Amino acid sequence: MGFKRYVEIGRVALINYGKDYGKLVVIVDVVDQNRALVDSPDMVRSQINFKRLTLTDIKIEINRTPKKKTLIEAMEKADVKGKWENSSWGRKLIVKQRRAALTDFDRFKLMLAKIKRGGLIRQELAKLKKETAA
């Protein structure tokens, strides 16, 4: 047991409720027991309740309340975006977003692709069955 993800300055978190749902933000300062000051390259620095945050494994090196420019540089240096998109959690979210953005035509193409893949799998399976039977 033991906690691995801590609320600390530089911790990257995902907003899981509210208007900014799905955004990755950096905890820049702690207001009090329930709230943190968060910041992100594309949003104004604001306070948010911890109940609306899910902590990630990513942490960057910054001082308390850095300037916006310093924050962006630190995020680039730690490659937050890259680490996030390569992590299994980040990849799952990207797939979810892609699936939600499909049009009907895309879903039709997806159906055809699934049928084709199923057909290929069944061919291979039939071959293997014949080999083991023979």
Next chain:
Amino acid sequence: MIEGLFVGLLIGSICVFSFLFVQYHQYQVVGRALPTESDGHPKIYRMKLWNTNEVRAKSKFWYFLRKLKKVKKSNGQILAINEIFEKNPTKINNYGIWLRYQSRTGYHNMYKEFRDTTLNGAVEQMYSEMASRHRVRSPCIQIIKTATIPAKLCKRESTKQFHNSKIKFPLVFKKVRPPTRKLKTTYKASRPNLFV
């Protein structure tokens, strides 16, 4: 770019406040008694108040002024009422609030400290806390003074514990909830995982 940031800051502050329920605003109210034959230029008084809207702020202005001078709303006039906004809502401050409140047995003075990004937020925290800890409703509270306190001069341990530039603590309990209220259901298939 600078004006884009400014607009963003405005939008940001409006968005932050829209989640909260009772919004206390800070007003500056300026008023005086009406001029009479004996006194053509009565003294002008200015007050800084907190209330939810301008109408209530003006009313509270007369409440306080009546207690201090011999003037009422009927023989006085409000010259100006302006809302005072927070200069830097992205900076966390320690606010000290001195208040006078009426309990069931008499009047008492109190000093409370709050950490918040804006003074209005700290005042709202104060009203909430007085209501919950002491059962004192907002009409029975008078704010004597508010000030931004530098970290060295804070008195309360509960604010001083956050004065740590390397602050680090785990979130002990994960609140499991759907991302919008529309997706809320009465029954769930499995028990929630509350770890972090």
